[in-house]
Amino acid sequence: MATETFLLELGVEELPPAAIDMLSDALAKGIADGLNEAEVPFGGVRAFATPRRLAVRIEQLADKQPDREVERRGPALAAAFKDGEPTKAAQGFARSCGIGVEELIHLETPKGTWLGYREQQPGDSIDVLLPAIVAEAVDQLPVPKYMRWGDSRIEFSRPVHWLVMLHGSRVIEAQVLGLDASRTTFGHRFHAPQAIELVHADDYLAALEEAYVLADRDRRRERIREQVLREAERAGAEAVIDEDLLVEVSGLVEWPVALTGSFDERFLEVPPECLISSMKANQKYFHLLDDQGRLKPLFITIANIESHDPRQVIEGNERVIRPRLADAAFFYDTDRRQPLAAREADLASVVFQRQLGTLADKARRSAVTARFIAERIEGAPDHSERAARLAKCDLSTEMVLEFPELQGIMGYYYARQDGEPEEVAQALYEQYLPRFAGDEIPQGKTGQALALADRLDTLIGIFGIGARPTGAKDPFALRRASIGVLNILIKAELDLDLRELLTLAAAQHDNLPQANGLVDEVLNYMLDRFRAWTQDEGIPVEVYLAVRARPVTRPLDFARRIRAVHDFSQHDEASALVAANKRVANILAKQGDERALRIDASLLQEAAEQELAKAVEARRIETAPLFQEARYTEALDVLTGLRVPVDRFFDEVMVMSDDPGIRANRLALLASLQSLFLEVADIAELQ
Structure with a gap:
């Protein structure tokens, strides 16, 4: 089986620049997928593209499919012969295979023996396979918008003018988009417009470069x-x-x-x-x-x-x-001919969302929430309220209407010119931060209060009218808004309760159609975004699940727990303690309310349970101030010391004693042990 370089080039009129990479990558993938499906061996695949061409080069493409052994199964042996003579079923199967009954083989299967036939089927050559593979790949391209040209019924992103298909030095005869394949390409439209005859597929890049074309993107x-x-x-x-x-x-x-x-x-x-x-x-x-x-x-x-x-x-x-x-x-x-504040009246005529009112309504709602947040983070409440009132005023300026990407930026400049406090002006710029993953967060407290208030208002409002994001659609960018809120609260170390903030934001809306359970729904949606945040931090998802199992509503506290549990999972003792917590959780779940309300020291009979009770109580006293100060990493470090008494307890103590009192007391001891870890997370969720 011989191999050669394969080259495909589709010559077009100037493609939309935004579509070039997408189209060239899709073309390469489509051809590679077609070859894989046909089981044709090949090496590396490279996509090339310029405004006037889409090209794919495939190294070491075999000239044919491998030969394959084809096995066919006929009738069962019991039905194939009667009194030693072949039945019509056996004869018909043999005829369909083009051989006599005596040439058929026996196939042994778990369900019995069958007549069968094996033959070597030669693979098709790429001359047969490639035309259909390339045509299918071109047909499946994600063309943003099709067009026709001349009197042709053919459609593509732009008019097509030439087609190159070479396997080594051979032209593969094919027709795609009405073009016959050849070895002829063309250079730069102005510097080298004449035809170029490619001798070999390997000559492609060098030949084009001589003709003032850099085809390698x-x-x-x-x-x-x-x-x-x-x-x-x-x-x-x-x-x-x-x-x-x-x-x-x-x-x-x-x-x-x-x-x-x-x-x-x-x-x-x-x-x-x-x-x-x-x-x-x-x-x-x-x-x-x-x-x-x-x-x-x-x-x-x-x-x-x-x-x-x-x-x-x-x-x-x-x-x-x-x-x-x-x-x-x-x-x-x-x-600049009118102050930014004068544009506040314009917001009343700009609809934010039909059911949620105008931008003026949004500004009013955000102002209340921003003021509340500023008070909680020791910011400037008056400045935060003022910034919320002015936040969207630059949307009606000529500059932002022409360049929408300047929203917030122009508000900053116009506010400074108007003599607004610098903190207010800066907040107008910072309200949209962070814009994307890894972007900076607002640095000023006024900017933080405004950025949080604006996003929380949007989240509550859109969920409140039932326009929740789906797997494929998120037109109001609620995922990005949620992650923005989390990032601001965590990176700025703002220890705010998300439930409290959402409750306040919801109170600013009148007559939301889906107000029942709204705060809990949005809260859960936002906390679920911690899953992606955790993965971005390089932390296993089970760490997120362990913390998510607890009723934590402060994102900063949530993040501290995640980091602490992740650090804990790296300890040598972690594996044993995780296994023990899973065992405890299973035992307690099965026994329901059978355990005692508190541990009775007089019922601790075995040395191992006495030792564990003392260890648990000692760790409870030692970790109490650490939990109070959210020093979770230090607290879990202390709890790793429970491994030895926990292991000894399970080795030496029968929890399910025949004595109901002793059994209930031991269950209470396990519940006490579990509750220590639950101060941080449900570590039974860890792997």
Whole structure:
């Protein structure tokens, strides 16, 4: 069985940059899945893509399926012969196999002996298999939006123009999307538009690079990164390379060339975030900072050609960016003509959610909760209430309407200009933190109070109208809101009771249709998010389950318990104590209320139970202040000392004594032992 490199390339008109990676990866996976299903051996798979092509290269693809032994089972032996002669059933089976009855074999099975037939079936060649595999992979691509072109009935993301299918140096004859496969590809649209005849599939990347095309996505991105950093160094500046922008820009070019342009310094009077958003969103430019971290009046653009006169390309980009930045300056000047607080009235006409009222209603509700939180965390209640009132006012500004990603940021700038307290202004920016996993949390207490109040209002409101998130749908980002609340409470070490906060938030809503049991439902939903938080911390999920088994409603306390139980699980004594707790839990569950209310020392007959009773009482006294101060790690360290008396107790004492009084007393001792660990978690849940 011979192997060669397989190459597929589909030539298209410029694809949407956001779809290129998704389409190329899906194409590679689809072909690999098809080959696996056909049991054709192959090696490594690589996806390549540019705006004008989707390609897949597969190393060491065999030229055919392996031959297979096929076994067929016919009638049972008892039904195959009668009086030593083959029956019609045996004869018919033999004819279907193309042989005589005497050539059939006997197949032994657990259910008896059967007539059978085995034959070697030659594998199909890839010339037969690949056309259907590739066509199926292309048909299953997650194309965002289909289009037709000309008078063709064929549909794809963009018009298709050529198809390459090579196995080594051989063309695989196939037709996909109306195109006949060949060995002909094309280079850069402007630098090398002529046809390129590929001699061998291994020539692909090198041949395209000679024709000004970098088909390797990763290499093209790194080329852009290197060029941007080099241009920044020449300008004596620091380039800010946003990874999402880097991916998008690499999807716009086949032969990247970085060029540095400039804009009028007067635009630097506008907040830098406005200019950066305009440059990134509209022109896909990388911005530059000086050594103080301030925006410089420079940008780096990525051209798709090597121009003989780069200055013309730069000047063209400078002409394009000028009106964009002028628009940003105009929006900024227009917004500043009225104070941010004057826009509070606008919120009454903006619907937050039909059943939950307007943004003005949301601001009113959040203000009460934010003030309460600020009082509990020794913040500034007046500032927190003020920040909640102003939090959504920037949504009606021209700048945020043009660049929605600037919400909160513009509120910060406009509040500062209006002379609002710095803490209030900062809170307007921090209200959306954390935005994603690993993002920073609000640093100011006013920002923390606002960020918590806003999310809690949303959670209670959306659950209260029955719009709970499902496995696939979470349109109000309630999972992210919940995790945001947990992160703020834990990282800022705010020891607040989540039930109390949710109860207050619910009290601010009028006539929620599903108010019954609402606080408990939202509380449980939020605490369930600790499962993902635990996994992100690298802690086994059973540690979460052990803590979740207890009625803990303070997230900071929950996190401390998780870390303590995780540390405890690493002790040598943990395994034995976990097993003992499981045994105790099972015994107590079976006996119900049979145990005594308290331990009677006079009924402790065996030395092992006397020793355990003393050890439990001593540990209770020692751990009481530790539990009171939430020093759970230290408390569990103390409890590890119970391993020896616990093991001895189970080795030497019969819990289920025939004497009811002694039995009830021993059950009380086990309950006392269990209750010590339950101060932290149900460690019986640990593996």
